[in-house]
Amino acid sequence: MFTDVKRKIPLINREISWLYFNERVLQEAADKTVPLVERLRFLAIFSSNLDEFYRVRVATLNRLVDINSKTKTMLGFNPRKILNEIKNIVVRLERRFDYLYEQEIIKELEAQKIFIINDQQLNVVRGTYVREYFRKQVLPTLVPIMLEGEDSLKPFPELKDRRIYFIVKLTFRKKVKFALVEIPTKIISRFLILPENNGLKFIILLDDIIRYCLDDLFFIFEYDTVEAYSIQLTRDAELDIDADISEKFVDALMQSLQRRDKGRPMRLLYDSDIPLDTLNHLVSRMRLDSDALIPGGRYHNFKxxxxxxxxxxxxxxxxxxxxxxxNNLDLGRSIFSQMTQRDYLVSLPYQSFDYIVHFLREAAIDPKVKEIDICLYRLAENSSVINALINAAQNGKRVNCLLELKARFDEEANIYWRNRLVEGGVNVNIGVVQYKVHAKICLVTRREKNGLMYYANLATGNFNEKTAKIYCDHSLFTVNPLITKDIKRLFKGLEKQTFHRSYKAIITSPLETRQLLYQLIDDEIEVTKSGRKGYMILKMNSLSDEEMIAKLYEANNAGVTIQLMIRGMCCLVPGQEGFSEHITVRSIVDRYLEHARVWIFGNGGEEKIYLSSADLMTRNIDRRIEVAFPIYDVDIRKEIRDIINIQLRDNTKTREINQMNNNRYIGTKSKIRHRAQEDIYNYLKYKS
Structure with missing residues (x-):
C-alpha cells in the first residue's frame, strides 16, 4: 500500500492489486471442490493472464524506470520498486503454480487413472507409438537453429512473443553446442492421447514428444548427451502508432502488429532445472537484464x-x-413487437445470446427497418453478428458500424472484420481520434405508421457470442424514448467525431461520466447529512481512478455506506480509519467471469440503477467512449437488485479485499451454503 502524495489518500498500486486478483484465479485451481479438469483450466487462465500482464503493464513500468525523481513524485510511486515487488510476488505465485500442478493436480489425475507422462516414462509400446507420430506429424514442422558462440558477431535469433522454445544442449567430449527449437503449438495440438491400457489413460505433451525424439532431430551431429530445456519470452506488446483515423491508420496498425512479436523482452520464463552454463549463454546472447528472469517449471505457455x-x-x-x-420473450415471434410491450433483460451466460442475434437477424430482413447503428469492440471468431449486419446491408438497410480497431490483442481480427463489413456494403467507421469506442450499443430505426420508431439494445459486455457463454453480463432491450433518442444523438455525434453533453437518460464518457457520477455520490452524501440512510452498491471489473477513489473516501467520511463488488483491480483500501470505515469490497471468482458493471444509488428510498460498459478507471472515464444507462422498468429493476443481493450473500466464492491483500474467503456462521452463480441460475430458472 502507498499514499498518493498529492491527495494524501491510501491507495494500493494497480499492478500489485492486479497480481492479487490473479492470485484469486490461482485459488480456484487450488480449490478441491472445483472439478479436476476445471482446476487445470484455471491454471491456464492464470498463466494467460500473467503473460498479458507482462506484455502490457510491466512493459509500461519498464518505460517509466528511467524517468527523473520529480516525475516519480508526480506518479506517486517509484516504478523500479514496483517492478521489484512484482517480481517477488510473481516468483511466489509461480512456485505455488508449480506445486499445484506437480504435487496436487497430477496426482489427483492419477487417482482417476489419467496419467500425464513425460519422455522418461514411455515404455516400448507407447514409445514406438510416439516416435511414429513424431516422424509423421511433428518432424516436418521443426527446423532447429544452431546457435553461435558468445563471441559471435552474428545476432541472436529473434524469439517470437509467447512461443515455447527448447534451448538444446549437445555435448561431445566436453565440447558444447547449443540450438533453438520452436515447439509448433500453433500447428499441432499440445496434447497427444496415447492408446489406453487396462483402463489406464495416458496423455503426453508435444514438448515431451520432441524431447523423446531429439535423436531423430539432431541425427547429423555426434554427441554424448543431448538435453532440452523449455524457455518462453514475453515481449512488450504496446503498439506505437499514429492515431490518424484513415486508411493510413489501418496500414500503420498492421505494421505495428507485425512488430509486436519483436517488442522489447519483458520476461524470460525458464525451466528451473536448466544448467547454469546454458542459462548464462542465453542471458549473454539475448542481453537480458536479471530482472527479466523468472524461474519456472518444465512446461510453459500453460494457457x-x-x-x-x-x-x-x-x-x-x-x-x-x-x-x-x-421470461415472456419468445424467439419464435418478432422481437420488435414484443419490445413495444415492455423492456427485456438478458442476463448472460445464464440466458442465451441468441436473443441478441435474433434481434439483429430480424432487423436484417424486416422491410420496415431502414437503418442499423452499432458499436463493436471484440467479436467471436465466427461471428453471427457480422453475418447479420452484412445481410442487412445486402437487403438494402443502411448499416453503420463503429468498429474499434484498437481493441487490445484483437486488432488483427478487427481489421479482418472491417474488411469483411466493407466488402458487404456496411458503412464502417474505424474509430474516433484519441478515444477508444468501448460502448456496447445498437439502435435499429424502423419506419412505422406514426413515423420513425427506435429499438435499442444496450449491454455491459461485447456483441460476442463466444464470450457470452462464459462472461456474466446484462443486455437490455428497450424502446423507451428517453434512452433511444439519446442513443440516436450519440451515434450522430460519433459519425461526425463530435461529443455531446446533457443527455436526458444515458451517462457517457469522455465528457460526463465523472461529473455525473460525482453528482450521484454527492446526492448520497446529502441524504446522509439529512439524517436518512445514504448508500451505494457499485459492481465493476476494476477500480483504479484516484480521483474517484478520493470521492468515495469523501462519501465514507460523510457516513455513506458503500458496498463494492470488484472482480479485478481495486486500488481503494477498505477499512482505513478516516477514509473507508464504511466501505466493504468483495470479489467473486468462479466458473464464469464476472463482467457486468452495475451502479445502485439509494437516492433517499427511490433507488437509481444504472448498467454500464465502463469500469471506474481513468481510461474508461476520461479517454474512452462509454455508455451507462438507467433501468426504468420496475420488474427489471427488481431482477437486477435480486441478482446483486444474491451476490452479496455469497459465502462460497467471495473473497474479501482488505488492507492485508490476503484474499480471505468470506464465510458466515450460516450452515446454508450460498454460491452466487449457482443461485442466480436457479433464480432465473424458476423465475421464468
Missing amino acids: DFIDFPNVGGSSLEYPPMPQLRV
Whole structure:
C-alpha cells in the first residue's frame, strides 16, 4: 500500500492489486471442490493472464524506470520498486503454480487413472507409438537453429512473443553446442492421447514428444548427451502508432502488429532445472537484464491447458448449465413487437445470446427497418453478428458500424472484420481520434405508421457470442424514448467525431461520466447529512481512478455506506480509519467471469440503477467512449437488485479485499451454503 502524495489518500498500486486478483484465479485451481479438469483450466487462465500482464503493464513500468525523481513524485510511486515487488510476488505465485500442478493436480489425475507422462516414462509400446507420430506429424514442422558462440558477431535469433522454445544442449567430449527449437503449438495440438491400457489413460505433451525424439532431430551431429530445456519470452506488446483515423491508420496498425512479436523482452520464463552454463549463454546472447528472469517449471505457455482433453468423464468438469429462456420473450415471434410491450433483460451466460442475434437477424430482413447503428469492440471468431449486419446491408438497410480497431490483442481480427463489413456494403467507421469506442450499443430505426420508431439494445459486455457463454453480463432491450433518442444523438455525434453533453437518460464518457457520477455520490452524501440512510452498491471489473477513489473516501467520511463488488483491480483500501470505515469490497471468482458493471444509488428510498460498459478507471472515464444507462422498468429493476443481493450473500466464492491483500474467503456462521452463480441460475430458472 502507498499514499498518493498529492491527495494524501491510501491507495494500493494497480499492478500489485492486479497480481492479487490473479492470485484469486490461482485459488480456484487450488480449490478441491472445483472439478479436476476445471482446476487445470484455471491454471491456464492464470498463466494467460500473467503473460498479458507482462506484455502490457510491466512493459509500461519498464518505460517509466528511467524517468527523473520529480516525475516519480508526480506518479506517486517509484516504478523500479514496483517492478521489484512484482517480481517477488510473481516468483511466489509461480512456485505455488508449480506445486499445484506437480504435487496436487497430477496426482489427483492419477487417482482417476489419467496419467500425464513425460519422455522418461514411455515404455516400448507407447514409445514406438510416439516416435511414429513424431516422424509423421511433428518432424516436418521443426527446423532447429544452431546457435553461435558468445563471441559471435552474428545476432541472436529473434524469439517470437509467447512461443515455447527448447534451448538444446549437445555435448561431445566436453565440447558444447547449443540450438533453438520452436515447439509448433500453433500447428499441432499440445496434447497427444496415447492408446489406453487396462483402463489406464495416458496423455503426453508435444514438448515431451520432441524431447523423446531429439535423436531423430539432431541425427547429423555426434554427441554424448543431448538435453532440452523449455524457455518462453514475453515481449512488450504496446503498439506505437499514429492515431490518424484513415486508411493510413489501418496500414500503420498492421505494421505495428507485425512488430509486436519483436517488442522489447519483458520476461524470460525458464525451466528451473536448466544448467547454469546454458542459462548464462542465453542471458549473454539475448542481453537480458536479471530482472527479466523468472524461474519456472518444465512446461510453459500453460494457457494451452484450456484445451486439455477430458478423457475421464463428465465428473471432471462443471456440470452443464443449459441456457435459460427470458421470461415472456419468445424467439419464435418478432422481437420488435414484443419490445413495444415492455423492456427485456438478458442476463448472460445464464440466458442465451441468441436473443441478441435474433434481434439483429430480424432487423436484417424486416422491410420496415431502414437503418442499423452499432458499436463493436471484440467479436467471436465466427461471428453471427457480422453475418447479420452484412445481410442487412445486402437487403438494402443502411448499416453503420463503429468498429474499434484498437481493441487490445484483437486488432488483427478487427481489421479482418472491417474488411469483411466493407466488402458487404456496411458503412464502417474505424474509430474516433484519441478515444477508444468501448460502448456496447445498437439502435435499429424502423419506419412505422406514426413515423420513425427506435429499438435499442444496450449491454455491459461485447456483441460476442463466444464470450457470452462464459462472461456474466446484462443486455437490455428497450424502446423507451428517453434512452433511444439519446442513443440516436450519440451515434450522430460519433459519425461526425463530435461529443455531446446533457443527455436526458444515458451517462457517457469522455465528457460526463465523472461529473455525473460525482453528482450521484454527492446526492448520497446529502441524504446522509439529512439524517436518512445514504448508500451505494457499485459492481465493476476494476477500480483504479484516484480521483474517484478520493470521492468515495469523501462519501465514507460523510457516513455513506458503500458496498463494492470488484472482480479485478481495486486500488481503494477498505477499512482505513478516516477514509473507508464504511466501505466493504468483495470479489467473486468462479466458473464464469464476472463482467457486468452495475451502479445502485439509494437516492433517499427511490433507488437509481444504472448498467454500464465502463469500469471506474481513468481510461474508461476520461479517454474512452462509454455508455451507462438507467433501468426504468420496475420488474427489471427488481431482477437486477435480486441478482446483486444474491451476490452479496455469497459465502462460497467471495473473497474479501482488505488492507492485508490476503484474499480471505468470506464465510458466515450460516450452515446454508450460498454460491452466487449457482443461485442466480436457479433464480432465473424458476423465475421464468
